[in-house]
Amino acid sequence: MKNTTRRNMLRLIGCVALAGSLWNAAAEAEEPGQGWRPVTTVFHVHSDTSTGSDSLESLVAKARSYGIEAIILTDNFLLRFEYGLSPLPGLIRRTVALPSIMSYGVERYLEAIREANQRHPDVLLVPGVEVVPHYYWTGSLFGKDLTMHDAQKNILVVGLPSETDYKRLPVAGNYAAYEYGWPTVLWLSPVLLVGPAVWLLNRRVERKVKVGWTFMVVRSRQGGLGVALLIVAGLLLFNNYPFARPAFDIYQDGNGLQPYQRLIEYVRERGGLTVWSMPEVRDSHRYSFGRLGIVTVKTDPYPDVLLQTGDYTAFGALYGDTITMTDPGGVWDAVLGEYASGRRASPVWGMGEAVFHSRGQAGKELQDVETILWVRERTEPALLDAMAKGRMYASLRSKEYGLVLKEFALLSEATGEPAISGQTVRAPALTPVVVRLAVSSDDGNSHQTPFQVIRSGRLMKTGTESVPFTLTLRDTAPAAGEMSYYRLMIGTGEHRIVSNPIFIRGE
Numbered sequence: 001m002k003n004t005t006r007r008n009m010l011r012l013i014g015c016v017a018l019a020g021s022l023w024n025a026a027a028e029a030e031e032p033g034q035g036w037r038p039v040t041t042v043f044h045v046h047s048d049t050s051t052g053s054d055s056l057e058s059l060v061a062k063a064r065s066y067g068i069e070a071i072i073l074t075d076n077f078l079l080r081f082e083y084g085l086s087p088l089p090g091l092i093r094r095t096v097a098l099p100s101i102m103s104y105g106v107e108r109y110l111e112a113i114r115e116a117n118q119r120h121p122d123v124l125l126v127p128g129v130e131v132v133p134h135y136y137w138t139g140s141l142f143g144k145d146l147t148m149h150d151a152q153k154n155i156l157v158v159g160l161p162s163e164t165d166y167k168r169l170p171v172a173g174n175y176a177a178y179e180y181g182w183p184t185v186l187w188l189s190p191v192l193l194v195g196p197a198v199w200l201l202n203r204r205v206e207r208k209v210k211v212g213w214t215f216m217v218v219r220s221r222q223g224g225l226g227v228a229l230l231i232v233a234g235l236l237l238f239n240n241y242p243f244a245r246p247a248f249d250i251y252q253d254g255n256g257l258q259p260y261q262r263l264i265e266y267v268r269e270r271g272g273l274t275v276w277s278m279p280e281v282r283d284s285h286r287y288s289f290g291r292l293g294i295v296t297v298k299t300d301p302y303p304d305v306l307l308q309t310g311d312y313t314a315f316g317a318l319y320g321d322t323i324t325m326t327d328p329g330g331v332w333d334a335v336l337g338e339y340a341s342g343r344r345a346s347p348v349w350g351m352g353e354a355v356f357h358s359r360g361q362a363g364k365e366l367q368d369v370e371t372i373l374w375v376r377e378r379t380e381p382a383l384l385d386a387m388a389k390g391r392m393y394a395s396l397r398s399k400e401y402g403l404v405l406k407e408f409a410l411l412s413e414a415t416g417e418p419a420i421s422g423q424t425v426r427a428p429a430l431t432p433v434v435v436r437l438a439v440s441s442d443d444g445n446s447h448q449t450p451f452q453v454i455r456s457g458r459l460m461k462t463g464t465e466s467v468p469f470t471l472t473l474r475d476t477a478p479a480a481g482e483m484s485y486y487r488l489m490i491g492t493g494e495h496r497i498v499s500n501p502i503f504i505r506g507e
Contacts, residue, residue, distance in 0.1 A: 066367040072387075078173050091240070152281070153299050197229035273388055347503070361373075396494060407437055411439075414434065485501040
């Protein structure tokens with residue numbers, strides 16, 4: 001608790017410094033009497049509603065003990081995977097379903113979060129889900145090379161306004177999002193066999209039977225064919241249920257990123273936010289089924305999706321694994337460069353992903369990865385607004401200490417216009433600008449800490465300082481009509497900070 005108190009005090013001091021120095025006048029001009037304040041948030045957390053082990057009450061208690069003010073939950077929306085054998089894949093199939101929001105009940109889940117927030121106003125719970133937009137099969141069960149791809153190529157969704165919006169998420173296995181159309185008529189066509197089957201069952205066949213010196217007419221029913229038709233109709237209807245299909249076939253691999261872009265557009269149109277989850281994590285497992293051979297379940301790293309998709313909000317820029325996308329000149333800088341040059345409609349932000357399921361799993365604690373959001377008030381709309389606009393930084397920490405970004409600001413000397421992460425300064429072309437940063441640690445001790453200041457994908461300044469330290473760098477605004485940006489990479493190993501960019505446009 002002592003470290004938690006010290007950490008919160010340092011962040012508060014950073015907030016006061018932020019609001020009281022270069023940009024206080026601008027903040028007051030936007031909303032008089034209010035300034036930005038940091039909210040320590042943990043993003044990508046699972047509860048016992050899906051694949052986590054902690055109840056909402058337990059998560060709140062853990063957050064309180066660590067000084068965490070908000071948790072953005074991302075429980076698994078739907079974990080239903082199936083494989084069917086042709087020509088009756090809907091009838092002869094194996095389905096694996098794990099606990100999820102859909103099995104628990106969307107209304108029940110959202111109501112539980114609302115009630116928890118009423119009981120514990122000091123820790124804000126924000127609902128969200130982790131979804132599997134698509135997976136697909138290659139190989140053959142009989143060929144003993146069956147492989148399921150992309151079951152961990154996931155997107156995190158937060159901020160949808162209604163229960164219905166969640167229920168109809170266009171993701172793999174969600175019947176509510178299946179599409180009806182002219183094929184539905186074909187899938188229902190086996191019902192046409194019922195009429196002939198009933199006729200055959202009721203039809204009487206006459207035949208003459210010789211009895212002594214005369215003949216007798218015998219009427220009998222021969223319902224075998226009618227029964228057979230009823231069985232065939234029932235099997236086909238059961239195979240075709242629910243008489244609709246997902247937009248993308250799980251038995252072929254030619255869909256590319258269409259299922260993911262479709263989900264992103266669905267969420268964006270409804271005012272929600274999407275985050276590509278852990279793009280560089282590799283997942284591969286092999287399961288033995290005896291004589292049927294080995295079934296492989298795998299997801300390859302997918303960093304290039306940041307360049308190949310659009311209109312999403314953010315990606316996992318910091319989590320407990322190797323990350324190269326945030327390196328100077330890496331994939332993130334390529335995406336930010338597209339925005340700066342006008343080839344992308346909006347910037348892409350970086351977030352910290354806790355990927356928390358239970359304490360001690362893979363050595364994880366709830367506080368290991370934090371996202372610090374800059375808001376005017378600690379409410380769900382304010383947190384989502386900060387997330388949507390990039391007013392945040394991600395921090396990876398140990399149980400001993402974490403680094404604190406007390407200040408990161410850009411100021412035009414010509415206009416006095418300031419900006420923090422996620423914002424844009426407009427300055428006269430080629431006029432002086434100032435970049436200012438201040439870093440400390442929440443244990444109050446001195447630590448040798450490397451840092452990188454990155455300008456539009458290239459290193460502007462790098463070195464090692466002993467925290468706490470402050471740096472002021474001078475630079476020049478870009479030419480008229482051009483845009484550049486600054487971002488930070490601080491620390492190494494289990495003590496790191498990844499900031500979001502500040503943009504500057506030459507006027």
